[in-house]
Amino acid sequence: MSDDHGSHDHDHDHDRTVKPMVDEITDFEVLEIALRELCIEKGLFTTEEHRRFTEFAEQIGPTPAATLVARAWLDPDFAKLALDDPMAASREVGVDWLEPTGFGTPSDFTAFEILADTPTVHHVIVCALCSCYPRPILGNSPEWYRTPNYRRRMVRWPRQVLSEFGLQLPDGVSVHVQDSNQKHRFMVMPQRPEGTDGWTEEQLSEIITRDCLIGVALPKPGVTTNVVSAIRPAVHPAGE
Secondary structure, three states, rough: EEOOOOEEEEEEEOOOEEEOOOOOOOOOHHHHHHHHHHHHHHOOOOOOHHHHHHHHHHHOOOOHHHHHHHHHOOOOOHHHHHHHOHHHHHOOOOOOOOOOOOOOOOOOOOOOEEEEOOOOEEEEEEOOOOOOOOOHHHOOOOOOHHHHHHHHHHHOHHHHHHHOOOOOOOOOEEEEEEOOOOOOOEEEEEEHHHOOOOHHHHHHOOOOOHHHHOHHHHOOOOOOOOOOOOOOOOOOOOOO
16 A cells, blocks of 8 residues: 554442552453463463463564664675565574474464665555554564554555654655555565664664664664654544
8 A cells, every 4th residue: 555646449448439450351351361261271272381472472572673674784685685585584583483482382474574665665564454463573563553543544644644653754755554464464674874884783773663663763873762652633533
C-alpha cells in the first residue's frame, strides 16, 4: 500500500470504595488462559515449558535487528545478504527464525523480508488485521502497534500518522505501508543518517531504535530511545 494513491471492593471498617490492585481481565486474556490450560491438559506443552517460553518472549528486544542494520550500513556484502536472504542474515546476528527459542519451540513464521528505505521511498510496517510482528528479531510489539487506531489509520493516512510520531517526510518521498500477515513478517532498514562517518557497529546500533525498525522514526545521532508522544484527538478517528 502507498500514500500515493473496575470492579470495587467494600471496606467495612472505613465504609469507602478502594481501588482494586489489578484491572479486570479482558476477553482476550480469558481466552488465552482457557486455551493455555487446555493445551497443558492435552499434553501439547507443560507448565514449565510455558514458563520458559514466556520468560524468553519477555526478554527479547530489538538489539539483534539494530545490529543487523548497523552491520549492513558498514558492509555492502552483508547488506546484500540481508535483502536477498534475510533469514540467513538474521542467523548472523543470533536469530534463527525456524527455531527462535533455541529449546525446541518451532516458529510458525515462514517468510521474513527486510524493506530498505531509499532517498525516495520510506517504508513502515503494520498489521491491519491484528498484530503480526517480527518478534524473533524485534521482540514484543509496542502497545500502540496493536491498537485499531494505528492499524486502521496507517493504511489510510500514513503521513498524518507518521507526523503524530514526529516524523515529517518531504513531499518527494513516497510512503510504502507494508501489511504483515500470519506467515509473512517485515522489518525496515532505514538509511544511514549523516554525521555518522567513522562510527563503529556498536555506535550505529545504538541509534537504530525499535521505532526506526518499524518505520515510524528515522535514526539520528544522539537519539537512542523511542519517541513518546502525547495522546491527542485524531483528525481522522479509527472509526471513520
